[in-house]
Amino acid sequence: MARGGRRRVTILGATGSIGRSTLDVLRAMGGREAFEVVALTGMSNIPALAAAAREFGAQLAVTADPARLDELRRALAGSGVRAAAGPEAVIEAAALPADWCMAAILGAAGLAPTLAALRASATVALANKECLVSAGDLFLAAQQAAGAALLPVDSEHNAIFQAMAGARAAQGVERVILTASGGPFRDWPRARMAAVTPEQAVAHPNWDMGAKISIDSASMFNKALEMIEARHLFALRPEQIEVLVHPQSIVHSMVGYRDGSILAQLGPPDMRVAIGYALGWPERPALPVERLDFAQLSRLDFAPPDEARFPALRLAREAMRAGGLAGATLLAAKEAALDAFIARRIGFLDMAAVVEETMSRLAPFAPATHLDEVFAADAEARRAAARIIDARAA
Numbered sequence: 001m002a003r004g005g006r007r008r009v010t011i012l013g014a015t016g017s018i019g020r021s022t023l024d025v026l027r028a029m030g031g032r033e034a035f036e037v038v039a040l041t042g043m044s045n046i047p048a049l050a051a052a053a054r055e056f057g058a059q060l061a062v063t064a065d066p067a068r069l070d071e072l073r074r075a076l077a078g079s080g081v082r083a084a085a086g087p088e089a090v091i092e093a094a095a096l097p098a099d100w101c102m103a104a105i106l107g108a109a110g111l112a113p114t115l116a117a118l119r120a121s122a123t124v125a126l127a128n129k130e131c132l133v134s135a136g137d138l139f140l141a142a143q144q145a146a147g148a149a150l151l152p153v154d155s156e157h158n159a160i161f162q163a164m165a166g167a168r169a170a171q172g173v174e175r176v177i178l179t180a181s182g183g184p185f186r187d188w189p190r191a192r193m194a195a196v197t198p199e200q201a202v203a204h205p206n207w208d209m210g211a212k213i214s215i216d217s218a219s220m221f222n223k224a225l226e227m228i229e230a231r232h233l234f235a236l237r238p239e240q241i242e243v244l245v246h247p248q249s250i251v252h253s254m255v256g257y258r259d260g261s262i263l264a265q266l267g268p269p270d271m272r273v274a275i276g277y278a279l280g281w282p283e284r285p286a287l288p289v290e291r292l293d294f295a296q297l298s299r300l301d302f303a304p305p306d307e308a309r310f311p312a313l314r315l316a317r318e319a320m321r322a323g324g325l326a327g328a329t330l331l332a333a334k335e336a337a338l339d340a341f342i343a344r345r346i347g348f349l350d351m352a353a354v355v356e357e358t359m360s361r362l363a364p365f366a367p368a369t370h371l372d373e374v375f376a377a378d379a380e381a382r383r384a385a386a387r388i389i390d391a392r393a394a
C-alpha cells in the first residue's frame with residue numbers, strides 16, 4: 001500500500017475498451033485521492049495514453065510499439081511521467097510492485113506481461129482470457145507460486161465468481177451456464193453468414209467492446225475461449241460447462257448447485273460492474289451505472305446454441321478434451337484467422353475452418369510443461385494457419 005493509504009494500481013491495456021472503463025471506475029471510486037497509478041500501458045493510441053497518465057499522475061507510461069516512443073515523450077513533456085516503449089518495457093511496467101493490476105492487453109500478447117504482474121501485484125484483475133486459453137495450468141501454477149489473488153473480470157466469469165462467493169457454496173457446484181448473446185448473426189442462416197463483412201461482424205448488439213472481441217462474439221469464438229477460461233478458473237470438468245444463448249445480455253452467467261438451485265448474476269451490459277467488483281472486492285463499491293428496471297424489461301430469452309452455424313463451441317470442447325498445447329494452438333490459429341478476416345483475405349465462416357484445419361494438422365498435442373513450449377506452439381500454429389489462409393485466399 002502506498003503512503004497516505006492510496007492503493008497502487010497498474011493498468012495493462014489502459015487505452016482499450018476495458019482500460020478506459022477501468023479508468024472510469026477509478027474516477028468513480030475516488031480518483032487520484034484514492035489511487036496511486038504506478039503504470040499505464042497501451043500501444044497505438046498515444047494521445048489517450050498520455051492524457052490518462054497526466055490525469056492520474058502515473059509514474060510510468062509505456063507503449064508496446066517502439067516506433068512510438070518519441071511521440072509518447074512529446075505527449076508527456078513537462079508532466080513528470082516517465083515514458084518507455086517496446087514489449088520488454090511493457091513487461092517491466094507489469095513487474096513494478098502494485099496492489100492491484102488490471103490485465104487488459106488484447107490477445108496472446110497479454111500472456112508475458114500478465115505473468116509478470118502475477119509476480120509483482122497483490123491482486124491481478126484478469127480481463128485477458130487468452131492467458132488461460134493458451135497456458136491455463138501453467139498460468140495458474142505461476143499464480144499459485146506468486147501468491148497473487150486472481151479475480152475474473154470477463155463478465156461471465158465475474159458473474160460465476162459472484163455466484164460462487166463463499167467457499168461452502170462453491171463445493172456443491174454441479175455445472176456452470178455461460179450465457180452468450182449470440183452476436184449480430186444469432187438467427188442468420190449459414191449461407192447468409194458466409195458473406196458478412198468485418199463492419200457487420202464488429203457491431204455487437206449489446207456490449208461496447210474492442211473490435212476483435214466483438215468479431216469473436218459474432219463467430220462465438222469469444223464463447224469458445226470463455227469455455228476454456230471457465231474450466232481453468234473454476235477447476236471444472238468440460239462436461240460441467242454449458243452455453244446458453246441469451247440475446248439480452250442481462251443474465252451474465254449462472255451456477256447450478258447439487259441441490260437444484262441456480263444462482264445467477266444480473267446487471268446492465270456495462271463492464272464497469274465487473275471491473276468495480278474486482279477493484280472493490282471483497283466489498284461492493286458504489287458505481288454510476290444504469291439500474292435494471294424489471295418492469296421495463298419485456299422479456300429474457302434463452303435458447304441452446306446452434307453448433308452447426310457456430311462450430312467454435314465444438315472446437316473449444318475438442319481442445320479441452322485434447323488438453324496440453326491444444327489451447328495455445330486454438331488461440332493462435334483463431335488470432336491468425338481473425339486478422340485474415342479483418343484484412344478481407346478470408347470469409348467469416350472460413351475462420352472456424354482455418355482453426356479446425358490447423359488443429360487437425362498439429363494434433364496430437366503434447367502436454368504443456370513449460371511456458372517456452374506454449375510460445376513455441378503459438379508460433380507453430382500461426383505458421384500452419386498462415387499456410388491454410390494463403391491457400392484459401394488464393
Ligand SMILES: NC(=O)C1=CN([C@@H]2O[C@H](COP(=O)(O)OP(=O)(O)OC[C@H]3O[C@@H](n4cnc5c(N)ncnc54)[C@H](OP(=O)(O)O)[C@@H]3O)[C@@H](O)[C@H]2O)C=CC1
Pocket residue numbers: 012013014015016017018019041042043044045046064090103104105106107109127128129130153154155207208209210211212213271
Ligand atoms: N471489451 C470488453 O468489454 C471485454 C474485453 N475482454 C478482454 O479484455 C482484453 C482487452 O479487450 P478490449 O479492451 O476490448 O481490447 P481493445 O482492443 O479495446 O484494447 C486492447 C488494449 O491492448 C493494447 N494492445 C493491443 N495490442 C497490444 C500488444 N501487442 N502489446 C501490448 N498492448 C497491446 C491496446 O493498445 P492501443 O489501443 O493503444 O493500440 C489497448 O490498450 C481482451 O483479452 C478481451 O478478450 C473481456 C471481456 C469484455
Ligand SMILES: CC(=O)[C@@H](O)[C@H](O)COP(=O)(O)O
Pocket residue numbers: 154155156179180181182183207213216217218222223271
Ligand atoms: C462483456 C463480455 O464479457 C464479453 O466477453 C461478452 O461476453 C461478449 O458477448 P457474447 O460473446 O456473449 O456475444
Ligand SMILES: [Mn+2]
Pocket residue numbers: 154155156226
Ligand atoms: Mn465475456
